Amino acid sequence: xxxxxxxxxxxDIKKWADWSLKLFYWSPSFSQIYSELKRLEKHGYVTxxxxxxxxxxxxxVYAITDTGREAVRNWSRTAPVEAPVLxxxxxxxxxxxxxxxxxxxxxxxxxxxxxxxxxxxxAAVDADAAHGETAWAYPELALxxxxxxxxxxxxxxxxxxxDLDELAASGRATEPVPLPPDSPSLAPRLPGVPSTE
Amino acid sequence: xxxxxxxxxxxDIKKWADWSLKLFYWSPSFSQIYSELKRLEKHGYVTxxxxxxxxxxxxxVYAITDTGREAVRNWSRTAPVEAPVLxxxxxxxxxxxxxxxxxxxxxxxxxxxxxxxxxxxxAAVDADAAHGETAWAYPELALxxxxxxxxxxxxxxxxxxxDLDELAASGRATEPVPLPPDSPSLAPRLPGVPSTE
DNA sequence: ACTAACATGTAAAGCGTTACATGATTTA
DNA sequence: TAAATCATGTAACGCTTTACATGTTAGT
Numbered sequence: 423x424x425x426x427x428x429x430x431x432x433x434d435i436k437k438w439a440d441w442s443l444k445l446f447y448w449s450p451s452f453s454q455i456y457s458e459l460k461r462l463e464k465h466g467y468v469t470x471x472x473x474x475x476x477x478x479x480x481x482x483v484y485a486i487t488d489t490g491r492e493a494v495r496n497w498s499r500t501a502p503v504e505a506p507v508l509x510x511x512x513x514x515x516x517x518x519x520x521x522x523x524x525x526x527x528x529x530x531x532x533x534x535x536x537x538x539x540x541x542x543x544x545a546a547v548d549a550d551a552a553h554g555e556t557a558w559a560y561p562e563l564a565l566x567x568x569x570x571x572x573x574x575x576x577x578x579x580x581x582x583x584x585d586l587d588e589l590a591a592s593g594r595a596t597e598p599v600p601l602p603p604d605s606p607s608l609a610p611r612l613p614g615v616p617s618t619e
Numbered sequence: 620x621x622x623x624x625x626x627x628x629x630x631d632i633k634k635w636a637d638w639s640l641k642l643f644y645w646s647p648s649f650s651q652i653y654s655e656l657k658r659l660e661k662h663g664y665v666t667x668x669x670x671x672x673x674x675x676x677x678x679x680v681y682a683i684t685d686t687g688r689e690a691v692r693n694w695s696r697t698a699p700v701e702a703p704v705l706x707x708x709x710x711x712x713x714x715x716x717x718x719x720x721x722x723x724x725x726x727x728x729x730x731x732x733x734x735x736x737x738x739x740x741x742a743a744v745d746a747d748a749a750h751g752e753t754a755w756a757y758p759e760l761a762l763x764x765x766x767x768x769x770x771x772x773x774x775x776x777x778x779x780x781x782d783l784d785e786l787a788a789s790g791r792a793t794e795p796v797p798l799p800p801d802s803p804s805l806a807p808r809l810p811g812v813p814s815t816e
Numbered sequence: 817a818c819t820a821a822c823a824t825g826t827a828a829a830g831c832g833t834t835a836c837a838t839g840a841t842t843t844a
Numbered sequence: 845t846a847a848a849t850c851a852t853g854t855a856a857c858g859c860t861t862t863a864c865a866t867g868t869t870a871g872t
Contacts, residue, residue, distance in 0.1 A: 446714075648860070653826095
């Protein structure tokens with residue numbers, strides 16, 4: 423984020439991340455940002471200085487160095503293209519549909535659809551705000567992508583609701599599923615079991 | 620996964636997860652699966668027994684208990700509907716487009732589009748395999764969703780390629796972006812900086 | 817004979833969050 | 845005057861992976 427050449431404090435970075443980056447990437451906690459900035463400074467990727475706002479209160483702002491610019495540039499150009507990390511709790515619960523009453527499952531997916539529409543609208547507003555300024559050309563593209571992504575997510579949820587209704591109507595729905603075929607044929611991925619440690 | 624009522628070993632679970640769950644959820648490592656199974660057993664959510672295949676080699680298979688079924692059922696019905704976790708490295712690199720040559724950025728997105736189509740086809744095959752058996756009704760829905768999701772991801776990448784080309788043609792592309800507006804207006808999310816610790 | 821797959825685990829390390837702690841400034 | 849926001853940080857904990865370690869069985 424510092425590669426945009428603005429001096430930023432840890433607090434700034436968190437606000438910025440929450441505001442726009444979260445639409446296609448997660449937002450780290452304050453504590454991680456503060457410790458990561460220190461680590462980056464230790465490695466010479468950023469420098470910091472204290473800015474006094476009035477006489478007494480100061481804040482620490484960070485700026486990228488040539489080394490840091492080189493490193494992130496190199497990363498962005500040469501890192502392998504990996505699959506996006508997705509952990510879709512709602513889909514996991516559909517996959518485990520045999521555990522839940524069909525009406526409740528419907529509710530869960532409907533809520534996800536509504537949330538997706540909200541996120542789409544958010545992205546649209548942000549993309550609009552980015553429009554025009556040349557400096558924000560790429561962020562604008564990313565935000566437009568996010569707008570379409572969340573629209574797709576919303577539509578996919580809508581389609582799932584139809585599929586769920588159809589399954590319920592067909593009567594093949596609720597039974598606590600018996601044995602899976604002996605081949606290792608049908609497998610999804612483990613969530614974090616709510617740790618009642 | 621044990622709620623499907625089949626006895627499974629840690630190894631089985633990993634294979635199953637890699638095979639099908641990874642299309643909408645991540646796949647934990649072997650070591651996490653083995654330690655998590657022990658933790659679940661400690662809490663009474665699963666039981667295990669050793670199955671002898673020949674005289675000498677055995678493997679440990681796990682089965683869900685009533686307590687475990689109750690716990691996962693309860694989780695699935697009552698857990699809050701949260702935003703899916705997404706960490707989209709490719710989009711992050713578009714957002715940071717000022718760091719990369721337009722041609723290279725194009726390559727990266729094109730590779731992602733191709734990968735998405737591969738994953739879509741995978742999901743289609745799996746969804747087909749699940750078709751018919753009532754026990755797999757919900758997994759089939761999830762896999763169909765995954766097929767559509769990855770098709771959307773592919774189309775979104777295609778659209779991004781067009782946007783990128785347009786930006787390049789307009790000449791507003793490469794400059795190492797100057798200052799962002801003073802408002803905390805445009806912010807995406809921090810990746811893991813390649814730790815050259 | 818070799819390689820891949822089966823099968824299970826430990827140890828170390830890194831990633832990331834929550835809870836806690838502190839204190840100033842701004843807004844209602 | 846109370847609450848929200850600005851601002852920074854530490855400590856504890858949990859999640860997750862990688863590397864290591866070991867040995868068997870099945871296929872080429």
